Amino acid sequence: MTSMSDLPPDLVVEILTRIPITSLRAVRSTCKSWNALTKKCNLGKAAATRQQQFVGFMTMSSKVCSVKLDFQGTRKDESEFVDLSINQVALFNQVEISKVIHCDGLLLCVTKDNSRLLLWNPYLGQTRWIEPRKYFYRPDHYALGYDTNRNHKILRFFDDFRGGNEFEIYHVRSSSWRVLDHITPGKLHHRSVTLKGNTYFFAREKMIEVLVNVSELKHFLLCFDFTRESFGQRLHLPFHIHGKETVTLSGVREEQLAVLYQKESFDMYKLEIWVTDKIDPNAVSWSKFLMVEMRPLTGFQFNQEAVSFAIDEEKKVVLVFDQEVYNPTKTILIQTVYIIGEDGYFKSMKIGENPNVWMPGEFPNRPKFSPPLVSSSYLPSLVQIN
Numbered sequence: 001m002t003s004m005s006d007l008p009p010d011l012v013v014e015i016l017t018r019i020p021i022t023s024l025r026a027v028r029s030t031c032k033s034w035n036a037l038t039k040k041c042n043l044g045k046a047a048a049t050r051q052q053q054f055v056g057f058m059t060m061s062s063k064v065c066s067v068k069l070d071f072q073g074t075r076k077d078e079s080e081f082v083d084l085s086i087n088q089v090a091l092f093n094q095v096e097i098s099k100v101i102h103c104d105g106l107l108l109c110v111t112k113d114n115s116r117l118l119l120w121n122p123y124l125g126q127t128r129w130i131e132p133r134k135y136f137y138r139p140d141h142y143a144l145g146y147d148t149n150r151n152h153k154i155l156r157f158f159d160d161f162r163g164g165n166e167f168e169i170y171h172v173r174s175s176s177w178r179v180l181d182h183i184t185p186g187k188l189h190h191r192s193v194t195l196k197g198n199t200y201f202f203a204r205e206k207m208i209e210v211l212v213n214v215s216e217l218k219h220f221l222l223c224f225d226f227t228r229e230s231f232g233q234r235l236h237l238p239f240h241i242h243g244k245e246t247v248t249l250s251g252v253r254e255e256q257l258a259v260l261y262q263k264e265s266f267d268m269y270k271l272e273i274w275v276t277d278k279i280d281p282n283a284v285s286w287s288k289f290l291m292v293e294m295r296p297l298t299g300f301q302f303n304q305e306a307v308s309f310a311i312d313e314e315k316k317v318v319l320v321f322d323q324e325v326y327n328p329t330k331t332i333l334i335q336t337v338y339i340i341g342e343d344g345y346f347k348s349m350k351i352g353e354n355p356n357v358w359m360p361g362e363f364p365n366r367p368k369f370s371p372p373l374v375s376s377s378y379l380p381s382l383v384q385i386n
Contacts, residue, residue, distance in 0.1 A: 054067070054068070054069040054310055054312075054319055054377055055067065055068050055069075055377065055378045056102075056310070056374040056377055056378050057089075057100050057102070057107060057122075057374070057378060058086075058100070058321070058374045059097055059098065059099060059100055060086070060088075060335070060352045060354065061352075061353075061354060061355065062096035062097060062098065062112050063088050063089075063092055063093075063096070063097065064088070064089045064091075064092045064097050064100060064107075064109060065086050065087060065088050065089060065352075066085075066086070066087050066089060066122075067084075067085070067086050067351075067374055068083075068084075068085040068086075069083070069084050069085075069319065069337065070083040070084075070085075084337070084349055084351065086351060086352065089122075091120070091127070092109070095111060095118070096111065096112035096113070097109045097110065097111060097112060097118075098110050098111065098112045098114075101142055101143065101144050101192075102144070102194075102378060103143075103144040103145055103146070103152075103194040103197075103199075104144075104146060104152070104194070104197070104254070104381050104383055105121060105122075105123060105378070105379060105380050105381025105382075105383055106119060106120065106121055106144060106152065106381065106383055106385065107119075107120045107121075107122065108120075108142060108144045108154060110136075110140075110142060114136040114137060114138050114140070115132075115136065116129050116130060116131060116132075116136070117129070117130040117136070117142070117154070118130070119144075119154075119172065119385050120385075121381065121383060121384075121385055122378075122380070123380035123381060123382070124382065124383075124384070126384065126385050126386050127385075127386075128172075128385045128386060130154070130170060130175075132177075133168060133177035133179075136156075137158060139158055140156055140157070140158055141156070141157055141158070141188065141190050141192075142154060142155065142156050142157075143155040143192050143194065143199040143201075143224060144194060144199075145194045145197045145198055145199050145224070145226035146197040146226055147197060147226045147227040148197070148227045150197075150383075151171065151172070151173050152172040152173075152383065152385070153169055153170060153171055153172060153226050153229075154169065154170040154172070155167065155168075155169055155199065155224055155226075156168050156169070156170065157188070167179070167180040167181075168180060169229060172385060180229060180230075186203035186204055186205055186206060186220065186222055186234070187203060187204050187205070187206045188201045188202075188203050188222065189201060189202040189203060189204075191248050191249055192249065193249045193250060193251045193257055194251070194254075195251055195254060195255060195256070195257060195279065196254070196255070197226050197227070198223050198224060198225050198226060198281055199223070199224045199226070200221050200222070200223050200224075200235075200249065200257055200279070201221065201222045201223075201224070202219070202221065202247055202248070202249055202259075203219070203220055203221065203222045203234075204217045204218065204219045204220070204241075205217045205218050205219075217243075219237060219241040219247075220234040220235055220236060220237060221234070221235035221236075221237065221257075221284065222234065222235070223235065223280075223281040223282075225281045232281035232282045233281075233282050235279075235282075235283070235284040236284065237259065237261075237286075238259075238261075238274045238286040238288070239261050239272065239274075244264050245261060245262060245263050245264060245304075246260070246261070246262040246264075246301055246302045246303070246304045246307060247259065247260065247261055247262075247304070248260050248304070248307050248308060248309065250308065250309050250310055250311070250377075251377065252275060252311060252313070252377075253377075253379075254379060256275055256276045256279065257275070257276045257279050257284075258273060258274065258275045258276075258289065258309075258311055259273070259274050260272075260273055260302075260307070260309050260318070260320070261273075261274065262294070262301055262302055264301050269293075269294040269295050269298070269299070269300065269301050270291065270292070270293055270294065271290070271291070271292045271293075271294045271302075271318075271340070272288065272290070272291050273288070273289040273290040273291075273309075273311060273318050274286045274287065274288055274289060275287055275289045275311070289311060289313075289316075289318075290311075290316065290318055290340075290341075290342050291342065292340055292341075292342060294340075297338075297340070297346045298338070298348075302320060302322050303322055303323055303324065303325045305325075306322060306323035307320060307321065307322045307323075308320075308321045308374045309321065310374070310377045315341070316341060316342055317339055317340060317341045317345065318339075318340050318341075319337060319338070319339055320337065320338040320340060321335070321336075321337050321351070321374045322335070322336055322337075322338065323335045323336075323354065331355065332353045332354065332355060333353065333354045333355075334350060334353060335350070335351045335352040335353065335354060336348055336349065336350055336351060337349050337351050
């Protein structure tokens with residue numbers, strides 16, 4: 001009788017590349033040769049780059065879910081079906097996660113109670129719990145990157161609007177925290193993207209005076225270099241920000257940075273997508289990827305605190321993942337993905353719901369912070385974390 005180990009190698013590879021990344025761990029246990037093959041070769045990355053689909057991870061009702069959006073039919077015919085698949089990751093059934101951060105095929109998961117961090121390689125099925133040096137706090141922000149020797153590190157920071165800050169870095173290889181004494185040259189936004197090991201933050205000047213006009217503050221990018229363990233110089237954005245615009249970052253193949261910019265005005269909600277031609281810790285140049293007038297399509301501005309996005313360069317479309325802004329009259333907030341093209345192509349699909357609840361001590365008239373819906377487009381890796 002023929003067994004799985006007797007199948008031709010080409011057929012085995014074809015089978016394995018069609019298996020969802022989060023299911024590989026169960027498949028590995030069925031056959032020793034398949035287990036060895038998937039841990040030696042990055043079959044998931046080959047599949048992700050070959051197939052016309054978006055793969056990512058998101059948090060939904062404090063659970064981690066895998067997201068797969070197959071849009072091979074887009075831009076051919078309005079009747080074409082766009083296939084969306086969202087599945088809760090069984091690994092997190094017993095733990096609540098507030099946000100997910102992605103870098104180099106690894107996911108850094110922040111627990112809802114802020115007691116621990118979980119580093120996870122979905123492709124290899126490896127996990128590592130990380131304890132705090134002293135404490136983790138709800139306002140903490142995190143970044144995941146690596147240095148030129150491929151040593152992975154976690155940056156943890158708290159940065160308030162009055163200029164106070166606290167930074168520390170965790171070395172995955174040595175399992176140790178170290179306090180950093182740097183003072184950042186700006187107020188860091190919670191949204192960031194890691195490219196080639198370094199993390200880029202959307203940032204602005206700090207408010208020296210409480211009554212300063214926010215529209216007068218300069219906005220820019222800041223890069224944290226995980227080799228030097230310090231920030232680089234300010235990098236310019238391809239537009240001027242007045243204070244009420246929606247701005248968020250995304251990665252393109254983990255090589256380029258993309259930025260979504262939507263300006264609020266009385267007569268339009270113009271959406272712009274810019275992509276870097278060149279980027280490093282101390283230099284950047286930009287090209288406009290897409291510009292769309294959104295008023296006839298949605299009629300509203302995307303939620304600055306929750307929106308995330310990804311682009312498809314070949315199809316010239318942007319996938320925008322958004323959640324309704326806080327509304328005290330609603331018990332749930334709707335999550336939606338929008339597929340937008342420059343020639344008027346537009347589709348929208350509801351992807352989920354989040355309970356509209358408040359954390360203890362928050363003020364009822366203050367907007368609630370929401371993590372970005374989708375961490376970024378995911379590419380598997382063979383990085384060992386155990």
